[in-house]
Amino acid sequence: MSLPDHLRALEAVLFAADTPMTREAIAAYLGDDIDLRAALSDLQAQYAGHGIELVERAGRWHFQTAPDLAHLLRRESSEPRKLSRAAVETLAIIAYQQPVSRAEIEAIRGVQVAKGTLDVLMEAGWIKPAGRREVPGRPVIYAVTPAFFSHFGLASRRDLPGLSELRAAGLLDPIDLALEALESQALEAVAPDTDMDNRGGDDD
């Protein structure tokens, strides 16, 4: 049942840590002579089937309880503050389409982003300003944080539910792009072998 020394050390460091740790942070404790990538994956395998599991979220590692035991551990006090519907949609837009500016969020939702919506998400630590868009007015753009990935149990952006389907369906593209795609599809369906030069004039 005993673990090798380097796994024991890794286990202790991750257990004692009060926030998720990057590989660099772990290495600061364990030194550089350990193959951390392999060690993390070994330790993760060790804990498979346990009530505690080792997970990676946006490049940071932590132990957490297994999701199927939620019913045992859930307490009334543990229910996180309920987000408004506007905040949920705004968070989804930032997560799936980041980085986005406020104006871009408003364009998708068709309403102004209320004062306090971004504020609430920033206070929760889930989004942060991520520079500015290099367009007139240089609007601030927002992106999600590592804390967002930890909170929602996502290893990386690729883990966002339905991301690849949304991308494949073009639903993350701007409307102008989608419109062009639809038009060219329609044209091909209607007139598959018209002369290309003539088509050029029509779809302007």
Place this chain on the structure above:
Amino acid sequence: MSLPDHLRALEAVLFAADTPMTREAIAAYLGDDIDLRAALSDLQAQYAGHGIELVERAGRWHFQTAPDLAHLLRRESSEPRKLSRAAVETLAIIAYQQPVSRAEIEAIRGVQVAKGTLDVLMEAGWIKPAGRREVPGRPVIYAVTPAFFSHFGLASRRDLPGLSELRAAGLLDPIDLALEALESQALEAVAPDTDMDNRGGDDD
């Protein structure tokens, strides 16, 4: 490597608990149809030779890191400390309006700035003296450092959101501010003009 269900549950409950637990407290989560005495001893055996161990102290159970690994966890010797409100405000003013002298910061904040506040920011490596203002008294002026930008994930000062964006994000809320202003007035009324230098960074 998988554990039986009752051990998984026990493991998760003990891991998530914020204080050591008596058998009664554990039973409140797991129900009465488990032989807790046996389960605890099984789980303890599971963790023998790990970097984490399950221990009993005065009838209460908890996980802790193995004592022989303590040296690993004590490597880094810095503790996170939150900046005082005065220090954060001072830092924000320097970031937005650099280079500024202490007197200018005071004029903007509307409150005196303790010398200790600037010292704390310099110790953190976020500000540095940047010459002197060529006015009577030749006051030292301050500016932010490259370490400031990397800590806050900013490429340059141009990445700081402007006032209109702060307002849109709800960070310029007059009601909160009015309340806070009243509170700080009240505080200042209680402790009027103590020697500012002695108050150091903690003039909250």
Place this chain on the structure above:
Amino acid sequence: MDAAEDDWDAPVTVAPIPDLAREELLTIDIDGWEGPLDLLLDLARAQKVDLLSISITELVQQYLDFIENARALRLELAADYLVMAAWLAYLKSSLLLPSDPAQEPSPEELALRLQLRLQRLDAMREAGARLMARDRLGRDVFLCGAPEGLHVGKSAEWTCTLFDLLSAYGRVKARTAPVLHQVSRRPVWSLEQAVARLSLMIGDVPDWRDLAVFLPQMSDADYARSALASTFTAALELARTGRLELAQDGAFAPILVRPMP
């Protein structure tokens, strides 16, 4: 997906299905929607799941009916709902008219754009619901309840987040600049500005001219009124200091000015 639907605090539990009686439609709380696009999306979803194959004219009619009913009940509707209604009515009539090749963009394209917008909003709504339904830290999964902590040393490592920094600056600015807000809300053409403008413009031409020609052009009515008041006062001030003369033929007649030689 079921869990996602449950977690979703959609206020609209009663989707207004097309053949629902109008009275039932009216029980829906207008406050439940986040703007006209959101309302349209709910109407559209009730029509079909595939938002690209819905009937736009039918959707437009449902929306217009809804607005009509809300008005009949004297519900107060935010302006953007009415703006959308006007636009949709226009779209519908363009769609029904024989197509005009000169119209750019074509009504069909406008309709398609609307569908694409609805589709995108729907996708994000769905994505949000799925996010909220995940195993969330602090609700479904838990970190170590009492971490021992890794830092034990003495030297302080100062922490401050960008959010702390930005809100601190917002606090300072709002605390120290309350006057600015009032000024920007009520623009005023100051007496100093009026004196400067009048003395500059009156020049040396010794003709009588209407004081009104010296008023700055302003679209804002309040601002223009303040300019009128300050320009009049400025004229009195300049007359008092002997720089111009004032004349008026009768009460409420134009006030004439000319520079003193």
